[in-house]
Amino acid sequence: MSLAAEAFVSQIAAAEPWPENATLYQPLKEDQILLSDSASSLAVQTFLRMCGLPVQVSCRSNAEYMSPSGKVPFIHVGNQVVSELGPIVQFTKAKGHSLSDGLDDVQRAEMKAYMELVNNMLLTAELYIQWCDDYTATEISRPRYSSPYSWPLSHILAYQKQWEVRRKMNAIGWSGKNLEQVYEDVSQCCQALSQRLGTQPYFFNKQPTELDALVFGHLFTILTTQLTNDELAEKVKSYTNLLSFCHRIEQTYFKEHDRESQSGSSRHSKGSLP
Amino acid sequence: MAEPMELLCWGGDWDLPSVHTDSLIVLRFNADYELTAKQGADTMAYIALLEEKLRPALLHTFWVDAENYANLTRPWFTSHSPFPLNFFVPGRQASLALSRILLTKAESPLLNITEVEGKIYSEAKECLNLLSHRLGNFHFFFGDTPTSLDAFVFGHIAPLIKAPLPSGQLQKHLNQLDNLCQFCNTILKNYFTDASAEKRMDCSPTATHDPVDANLQKLTQLVNKESNLIEKVLARPAHSLLNLISLEITIPWLKMDDNLRSSPQHRPHRHETKPSALASARNSTPS
Numbered sequence: 001m002s003l004a005a006e007a008f009v010s011q012i013a014a015a016e017p018w019p020e021n022a023t024l025y026q027p028l029k030e031d032q033i034l035l036s037d038s039a040s041s042l043a044v045q046t047f048l049r050m051c052g053l054p055v056q057v058s059c060r061s062n063a064e065y066m067s068p069s070g071k072v073p074f075i076h077v078g079n080q081v082v083s084e085l086g087p088i089v090q091f092t093k094a095k096g097h098s099l100s101d102g103l104d105d106v107q108r109a110e111m112k113a114y115m116e117l118v119n120n121m122l123l124t125a126e127l128y129i130q131w132c133d134d135y136t137a138t139e140i141s142r143p144r145y146s147s148p149y150s151w152p153l154s155h156i157l158a159y160q161k162q163w164e165v166r167r168k169m170n171a172i173g174w175s176g177k178n179l180e181q182v183y184e185d186v187s188q189c190c191q192a193l194s195q196r197l198g199t200q201p202y203f204f205n206k207q208p209t210e211l212d213a214l215v216f217g218h219l220f221t222i223l224t225t226q227l228t229n230d231e232l233a234e235k236v237k238s239y240t241n242l243l244s245f246c247h248r249i250e251q252t253y254f255k256e257h258d259r260e261s262q263s264g265s266s267r268h269s270k271g272s273l274p
Numbered sequence: 275m276a277e278p279m280e281l282l283c284w285g286g287d288w289d290l291p292s293v294h295t296d297s298l299i300v301l302r303f304n305a306d307y308e309l310t311a312k313q314g315a316d317t318m319a320y321i322a323l324l325e326e327k328l329r330p331a332l333l334h335t336f337w338v339d340a341e342n343y344a345n346l347t348r349p350w351f352t353s354h355s356p357f358p359l360n361f362f363v364p365g366r367q368a369s370l371a372l373s374r375i376l377l378t379k380a381e382s383p384l385l386n387i388t389e390v391e392g393k394i395y396s397e398a399k400e401c402l403n404l405l406s407h408r409l410g411n412f413h414f415f416f417g418d419t420p421t422s423l424d425a426f427v428f429g430h431i432a433p434l435i436k437a438p439l440p441s442g443q444l445q446k447h448l449n450q451l452d453n454l455c456q457f458c459n460t461i462l463k464n465y466f467t468d469a470s471a472e473k474r475m476d477c478s479p480t481a482t483h484d485p486v487d488a489n490l491q492k493l494t495q496l497v498n499k500e501s502n503l504i505e506k507v508l509a510r511p512a513h514s515l516l517n518l519i520s521l522e523i524t525i526p527w528l529k530m531d532d533n534l535r536s537s538p539q540h541r542p543h544r545h546e547t548k549p550s551a552l553a554s555a556r557n558s559t560p561s
Contacts, residue, residue: 109404113319120322171377192315 012080014094022055022077024048025063031147032061034140035225036126041073043217044085048075049253050208051097061148089210099209107204111211114196114203118211121189122218124174125182129232131165133179136228187235190219194239201248208249215242216249313416317423320408320415323401328430330375331398331444335434337371338387341441399447402431406451413460420461428461 026041027033033041041057048055055075060066067074067083074083075091082091092098100108130141145161146154169175174182193215202208203215219242223233237243336347351367352360372387379390405427409415414424431448435458439445448454 105404105407106410109408110316110319112404113316113323116326117319117322120326168377171374188318192318195311195315196319198312 011094014096016078016095018053018092018095018097019078020054022053022075023058024055024073024075025058025060025066026073027063028059028061028148032144033059034130034144035221035227036123036130037064037072038225039123039126039218039221040071040085041217042221043214044073044075044088046216046249046253047085047089047099047210047213048092050099050213051092053092053097085210085214099207099213100204102207103204103209111204111209114193114211115214117189117192118214118218121185122222124169124172125186125189125232126218126222127165128169128174128177128182129179129227131162132169132175137162139228183231183235186232187238190236190239190242194242197241197245199241201245212245212249216246220246220250313421317421320405320423321426323404324426324430327397327401330379330394332430332434333371334375334391334394335439335442335444336437337368338375339441342439343368345440346437395444398444402444402448402451402454406454409453409457411453413457420465424457424461428458432458432462 024041024044027037029038045055045057063072063074064070068081069083071084074081075088077091080091082088089098100111103111129136131137142158142162146158149157166175177185197203202212204211219236222236223243223246225233335342337343348364348368351364355363375390375394376387379394412418414420415427416423431454434442434445434448435455437445
């Protein structure tokens with residue numbers, strides 16, 4: 001949205017406190033949601049939990065179309081709808097809740113840089129693996145994406161989405177990569193994150209920030225989702241401090257909420273196929 | 275962790291065996307030899323930040339903004355491309371830039387470039403501010419020696435500073451950030467203007483003036499080894515200077531060095547890569 005509209009929205013946002021009935025919308029968890037959307041959604045949920053803001057998760061098959069930007073997840077708070085982690089962080093900040101207030105300018109620059117790294121590398125790699133790898137696309141992504149719809153709509157929507165993603169990959173130059181290189185990129189990204197994290201509990205020492213939420217969302221989803229092969233999860237697993245980071249956040253923020261729903265999401269494998 | 279330790283030991287050996295594929299690429303560079311693992315990670319992160327936030331705005335400023343394109347970019351490229359490429363290469367670059375911006379930044383309902391403009395410029399300004407904060411009062415991003423991050427940042431902001439853009443809101447913003455301008459000028463002064471006098475006569479990549487060329491070589495080699503960066507390098511104006519593979523292109527660029535303040539510092543590699551003009555157009559696609 002334009003800058004004026006953004007300023008207007010954040011003014012409105014600042015006027016009201018966080019309501020009890022805030023809702024987060026995502027595609028259907030069991031059948032429809034894909035790896036990248038699931039990661040983004042988990043990142044937002046983690047962020048809101050870290051802020052201590054209650055939100056209900058609602059699964060809709062048309063969540064993507066409901067969203068103002070076309071991307072999931074989005075939250076419906078009061079009479080406003082905000083999608084994607086970046087705008088949601090700003091929105092919550094306008095409401096007075098922020099995780100990164102304690103950071104100085106240099107640290108904030110670093111945090112943003114690392115968030116871009118995750119978005120650039122991990123998210124793009126997830127999209128690539130889902131849609132540009134023919135085997136995964138045929139076995140997993142297309143059937144799942146179009147599962148709520150009947151033929152021929154399912155056929156059309158699945159291929160349309162695949163075409164869109166491939167076009168985007170083309171524009172940023174990832175279409176020339178093969179799967180091995182993508183796994184390599186993921187590995188490097190994880191190494192960068194691992195080195196930045198070191199032995200600290202969170203990326204900026206004692207307090208979690210949106211970067212922690214984002215990294216957790218992606219890594220946890222990668223670790224707990226079954227694809228056609230386990231190579232992606234293996235890449236992440238080789239970094240022990242990232243593994244313990246994920247465990248720690250899961251314990252801290254998700255354990256009081258029913259663990260079954262979390263372990264349920266790990267049981268639900270998109271790859272009921274090997 | 276074991277891995278960073280091994281990498282630091284092997285830092286001197288540029289041709290790391292490919293078995294060690296999980297090393298950060300930047301740590302292969304001699305210039306980055308002294309970087310700690312954390313700084314290498316920071317480099318990757320900042321590069322991603324630049325790519326995501328600054329590059330669309332740069333592309334827009336040079337290729338999509340109508341005034342700039344018509345008055346500056348296209349004439350420069352057409353005059354520097356041989357016939358018949360000058361007819362279609364600039365146009366192709368422009369359309370690639372436009373499609374890249376729209377696909378990555380525009381949300382699907384807004385396929386109109388004007389709505390995206392505000393967003394990408396504000397993100398770019400924020401990115402420049404962040405870089406400025408990170409640089410602080412230092413000469414380079416990681417202390418006193420240049421690294422690949424410095425080369426990358428330089429490659430992005432140098433054309434923005436030097437090019438005489440008719441409508442350059444981003445340029446104005448950048449000019450207000452003194453430390454970035456200083457940074458750019460330092461690098462230009464230390465690594466490029468001194469080499470120009472030699473390079474005019476000398477076509478070989480290894481010229482004889484030791485300190486400057488050692489540094490120039492260091493910088494060029496560091497970009498050389500980075501295969502990821504190289505693809506981007508071929509499409510980035512100042513980075514092309516650092517590309518040893520096509521070093522002869524630096525000669526026309528450096529000849530322009532006299533008019534450094536007045537002429538746009540644009541992609542001279544068009545001269546050299548004309549047999550593979552399509553390849554370079556393809557190359558700019560990966561970027």
